[in-house]
Amino acid sequence: MSRSIAVDLHVNGRLRELRVAPHATLLSVLRDQLSLCGAKRGCNQGVCGACTVLLDGDPVRACLSLAANCEQSEITTVEGLAHDGTLAPVQQALIAANAVQCGFCTSGVVLSAHALLARNPTPTVAEVREALSGNLCRCSGYRKIVDAVVGVAGRGS
Amino acid sequence: MAEQSFHRPDSVEEAVRALAAGGEDARALGGGATLVALLNAGLVEASALVSLAGIEELARSRREPDGSVRIGAMRRHRDTASDANLRDGQAVIAAAAAQIANVPVRNMGTIGGSVAFADPAADYPPALVAAQARIEIAGDGVRREVAAQDFFRGWYETALEANEIVTAIVVPPAPAGSRGIYRKLCRVAGDFAIASIALNLTRDANSVTWVRCAVGGCAGAPVRIEQAEALLSGGPLDAERLDAAGELIVAALDPVDDVRASAAYRRRVVPRLLRQALEAAGT
DSSP: OOOOEEEEEEETTEEEEEEEOTTOBHHHIIIIISOOTTSOOSSSSSSSOTTEEEETTEEEEGGGSBGGGOTTSEEEOGGGSOBTTBOOHHHHHHHHTTOOSSOTTHHHHHHHHHHHHHHOSSOOHHHHHHHTTTOOOTTOOHHHHHHHHHHHGGGTO | OOOOEEEOOSSHHHHHHHHHHTOTTOEEESSSTTHHHHHHTTSSOOSEEEEOTTOGGGGOEEEOTTSOEEEETTOBHHHHHTOTTOOGGGHHHHHHHHTSSOHHHHHHOBHHHHHHHTOTTOSHHHHHHHTTOEEEEEETTEEEEEEHHHHEEETTEESOOTTOEEEEEEEOOOOTTOEEEEEEEOSSTTSOOSEEEEEEEEEOSSBEEEEEEEEESSSSSOBOOHHHHHHHTSSBOOHHHHHHHHHHHHHHOOOOOOSSOOHHHHHHHHHHHHHHHHHHTTO
């Protein structure tokens, strides 16, 4: 077995001092060592988007990121979006629109949409579809998801 | 399983040394979009992973006084898609970058990683050939450049030798007034190409006056046919000329039947993609 290495990760505003396997992915460290299970292990190939997290505000695949390579970045998972118990606007919008079916893709969708809205507070339908094109919903509930994200702009939040 | 190690050197020279010291299964890690997916799937083994993320010179894009552009190997697709240094026909590379996968993958994946993996259906290879780019490579004590056309040798085969890494893509200036066009056909947005066409061309009212054209996804490496380029730029661009150029290109393809499309389908669509790309260039 390989020797673990020391890694300092900044996750949801907290410094986490960890020892990880040299080739451990960020996804496995978040889920298995930090018990942050919002990021899902779907394809583990970077295709499905269920593991999406934000690195310095930009959505990336946690399954394709090595934890040891993330020391310089601020990592945000879906667990880090709510402030003082109040969900982020995009989370509220998805709930209001009933845009969650089985929920497996939802945390990735939330983070991709949150990053989009941070950069572009009033996206068009086409811009929302482009931003979410890397998040597969196998329930195929895209219509409500897109409507909800577009609708955030109209909620005055 | 072999002992695993992780390295994050500050310089190209250190990276090359770490690869050599890491043995046969040592691998250079770019953005992870390809290599980590392969590791997760158990398709490759790595003893030492040498991350290139800490090497500052690889993260920059620079326009030289002569108009050539040096794109560092660790530039993300996201940054290359909007790289204002790429002008005229050089912009074919930005157009290809913008069509890779999806937002999260473009936030991670690097041009050096894509080029070194050399997936025949990837977007950069035909664009780099059309842009007449060169691949800068560093090895033990050497830096060399290989023309993109010679770098991509076949199915996932490149001119890289053991313990060498891609350090930059060097894009020569394109002719004044030239345009770069990239068109790909895929099953769904963000997939790898069934077939793709990259053009770097100049034109006047009725004709293409100069063109570099490469096809992706239809052979082990990008297909560029100089006779077809000469034909396309040899006179008014009418249907006959376009058909003849399309036939020359199709004859040179070596497509396979795969999960995305049949070889026969690829041969049929390439002339149509060529026509669409030329129309997009206003010809």
